[in-house]
Amino acid sequence: MARRKQTKGNCIFCNRELAKGGLTRHLKSCSKRQDEISVAGQGKGQNQTIYHLQVQDLWDGDYWLHLEMNGRATLKDLDDYLRAIWLECCGHLSAFGSGPRGWGGAEISMSRRAEQVFEPGMKLTHIYDFGTSSETQIKVVDMRSGKPISKHPIFLMARNNPLEAECTQCGKPASWLCMECVYELDEAGTLCDEHVKDHPHDDYGEPIPLVNSPRIGMCGYAGPADPPY
Secondary structure (H helix, E strand, O other): OOOOOOOEEEOOOOOOEEEHHHHHHHHHHOHHHHHHHHHHHOOOOOOEEEEEEEEEEOOOOOOEEEEEEEOOOEHHHHHHHHHHHHHOOOOOOEEEEOOOOOOOOOEEOOOOEHHHHOOOOOEEEEEEOOOOOEEEEEEEEEEEEEOOOOOOOEEEEEEEOOOOOEOOOOOOEOOEEOHHHHHHOOOOOEEOOOOOOOOOOOEOEOOEEOOOOOOOOOOOOOOOOOOOO
């Protein structure tokens, strides 16, 4: 069986394009990131432990994030970030657990700070919506002591590029998704800007934009899948 092509993304500091694992290694030594860290270190405030998190959708890994999280930030801050960039649709409940694959460990309170929970190599699972669940794996891949490079508790260092999809009608790049095609006809449901205009299905509402999120097509999610800051 042919190996599936890995999704790629760009380092926010130097714009180098790499796959998820390559960025894990690259971000440790990226000279422009080190410059940002050096500048931040000259600012006011006390040093703290800061964590490099590799975040991915649990089951296929096509969607992923590289985040830097302040040690004094809470898991609620991380939950808010994941909701904003990937998940929020209908105000569902969510939780963190210690199991690396699915819900196999104890629940961890969202009031706990990162520095009380994280250590290098550990994996957590985040679940959003206990009906139509979105499950996310958080891995601590590195840590440093110093000052954060952002005033916000979490900083986005890289994310996967939007996944490519073809229009089911003509094969051109797709930017829309028909939920009726997906749920009722078991089809891909992806449409280009031209073929979405006269698409006949409306039982699930109009086609929704394809956005860069593992929750696309689930529950009431329609994006926009943008970073919250």
